[in-house]
Amino acid sequence: MGRMIGVLAAHQIATGLVEHGRVVGSVRLYPESGSSAYFLDGMPAESISQCIFDQIEPFLQKESIDAIGVGIPGIIRGGIIQESPNLPQTKGFKLEESLTVALKDRNLTAPLRIFNDADVIAAGIAATRDQLDKLVRTWHLGHGVGYGRYPWTAGVWEGGHTVVSLDPKERFCGCGGRGHLEGIVGGRAMRLRFLDMEPEEIFANARAGDPRCAEFVKLWHRALAAATATSIAMEGPGKFFITGSNARFVEVGRLDIYLHEMVRMSALQGSQFEVIATDLETGIIGAAVNAEIAARGNLTPHGQ
Numbered sequence: 001m002g003r004m005i006g007v008l009a010a011h012q013i014a015t016g017l018v019e020h021g022r023v024v025g026s027v028r029l030y031p032e033s034g035s036s037a038y039f040l041d042g043m044p045a046e047s048i049s050q051c052i053f054d055q056i057e058p059f060l061q062k063e064s065i066d067a068i069g070v071g072i073p074g075i076i077r078g079g080i081i082q083e084s085p086n087l088p089q090t091k092g093f094k095l096e097e098s099l100t101v102a103l104k105d106r107n108l109t110a111p112l113r114i115f116n117d118a119d120v121i122a123a124g125i126a127a128t129r130d131q132l133d134k135l136v137r138t139w140h141l142g143h144g145v146g147y148g149r150y151p152w153t154a155g156v157w158e159g160g161h162t163v164v165s166l167d168p169k170e171r172f173c174g175c176g177g178r179g180h181l182e183g184i185v186g187g188r189a190m191r192l193r194f195l196d197m198e199p200e201e202i203f204a205n206a207r208a209g210d211p212r213c214a215e216f217v218k219l220w221h222r223a224l225a226a227a228t229a230t231s232i233a234m235e236g237p238g239k240f241f242i243t244g245s246n247a248r249f250v251e252v253g254r255l256d257i258y259l260h261e262m263v264r265m266s267a268l269q270g271s272q273f274e275v276i277a278t279d280l281e282t283g284i285i286g287a288a289v290n291a292e293i294a295a296r297g298n299l300t301p302h303g304q
C-alpha cells in the first residue's frame, strides 16, 4: 500500500493522510466544529467541490500521493453524484471530474475517485478489522439508513430503501417511497411516526411495557432483519456491522432470532450482526483504501 489521502464529506469535511491502513498525523476538519446539520446544505455543487479541494491541497504540498478517495452521501456512479437526498443541489454533478481538473490545474496526477459515504465506512471497517479479504456489509442507522458494502462493486446499493413492508400506510421514508426500511428504522421517520416522542423515549417506553412502543420496537427490529435477509438472499450470508447514532437501540439477540425466522436455507445460514462505533477516521481510511484499490485497477472502471 502507498500513501493516500482519504476524505469523508458529510456533516463536516474530514481529511487525512493514510498509510498502511491507518491515519498518519492529524485529521483536518472543516468546519472545525461539527453540528447535526449538513454544513454543505444549500452550498452550490461547484463550491462543494472547491471546498473539498481546499482540504486536500495542504496534503498535496507536503507529500507525494498515490491515490485520493472521497466519500460523499448519495448514489455515486461513474464519478457522478446521480442523486443525493441530503444534498439535492448536487444531483448530476460530476464531482470526480471537477476535482480531477483542479488537481491537473496544479500539475498533479494522483488518481482521484469518489464513493458513497456508507461504502467508505464499510471499507474503513474492513481495513481496521483485518477483513479486507471478506465481504463486509454495514447498516448506518442515523437520521436516515445507509447501506455500505466492501469490496466496492459497481451498483446502486441503496439498501436503506429496501422494501420491508407491503402496508401502504408505511410512508415515512425520506425518499417518499412506501414500505422502506428507512421509513421504519430511520431517526427522521421515527419522529414522524411518534410526533410526541423522541426515539430514546420510544425505546425506553417499550422497555417499561408500553404496548404501542413495544410493538414498534418489534417492527423496528423485524424491518432491519428483513432488509438484511434480502441482502443475504442476493449476495449470501456474512458479517453485518451496525453503526451510527441509532445503533445503540439495536438488540442483537432479537435481530438474530428474527433473521433466523426469515432465512431458512442452510446455504444462506451463518450471518452475524455486530454493533460497532465508527468515527471520522474510519471513513477517511475507507476512502483511501477504496481509492488505492481502484488505482491498482482492481475496481471496475467508474462503476458502470
Ligand SMILES: [Zn+2]
Pocket (backbone or CB within 6 Å): 160, 161, 173, 174, 175, 176, 177, 180, 182, 183
Ligand atoms: Zn426510501
